Amino acid sequence: MQYGMDIAKYRRYYLVAQVFLMTTILETKKILIVDDDQAALTTLSGSLRSPGVEVVTASRLESAEAALEKYFFELVIADIRMSGILGVEGLELLRYVKTNSPKTKVIIISGSGSEDLRKQALERGADHYCDKPVDIEALMHRVREMGICSLQ
Numbered sequence: 001m002q003y004g005m006d007i008a009k010y011r012r013y014y015l016v017a018q019v020f021l022m023t024t025i026l027e028t029k030k031i032l033i034v035d036d037d038q039a040a041l042t043t044l045s046g047s048l049r050s051p052g053v054e055v056v057t058a059s060r061l062e063s064a065e066a067a068l069e070k071y072f073f074e075l076v077i078a079d080i081r082m083s084g085i086l087g088v089e090g091l092e093l094l095r096y097v098k099t100n101s102p103k104t105k106v107i108i109i110s111g112s113g114s115e116d117l118r119k120q121a122l123e124r125g126a127d128h129y130c131d132k133p134v135d136i137e138a139l140m141h142r143v144r145e146m147g148i149c150s151l152q
Contacts, residue, residue: 029148030054030071034064034093035079035109040132044077047136053149061089065096073104075148077139079132080110080117091120098125105146109134 029052033044036059045055056071058064061082068076076097080090090108097104108121111132118129128142143149 028052028054030056030073031075031077031148032056032058032064032067032073033077034058036060036082040079044134047140048143050149061093064093068097068101072101075105075107075143075146077107077109080108080121081112091124094121094124094126107142
């Protein structure tokens with residue numbers, strides 16, 4: 001009889017472990033950061049990565065779109081200007097996100113400080129806009145307000 005009780009006990013542990021793993025997988029949120037500046041990618045991803053938050057980075061519009069086709073992201077943070085022909089790839093990415101994943105929040109960042117670009121980004125559906133250099137504390141506060149993660 002003891003042998004049967006051990007099997008039942010281990011089955012319960014196994015089921016609890018499965019539920020825990022599935023809950024963890026389902027609760028993991030993804031943030032996509034898109035910027036052609038490697039230092040900005042490193043700083044932002046290091047600051048936003050936390051338990052339950054996976055950060056994916058891309059340095060080009062095409063790789064960002066490929067990531068968006070593969071995964072659902074709760075948040076996309078994109079530089080408005082990347083090294084491309086258009087000069088405003090962040091706005092193109094914003095359009096792509098809002099068309100293909102309308103529940104995804106988008107924060108546009110810019111080093112140009114242009115009021116016109118800020119207005120365009122917000123009019124096209126950006127949830128927030130901030131100038132470079134990015135105030136990491138303010139960005140983390142905004143991300144918490146969006147309910148993406150509970151960063152300290």
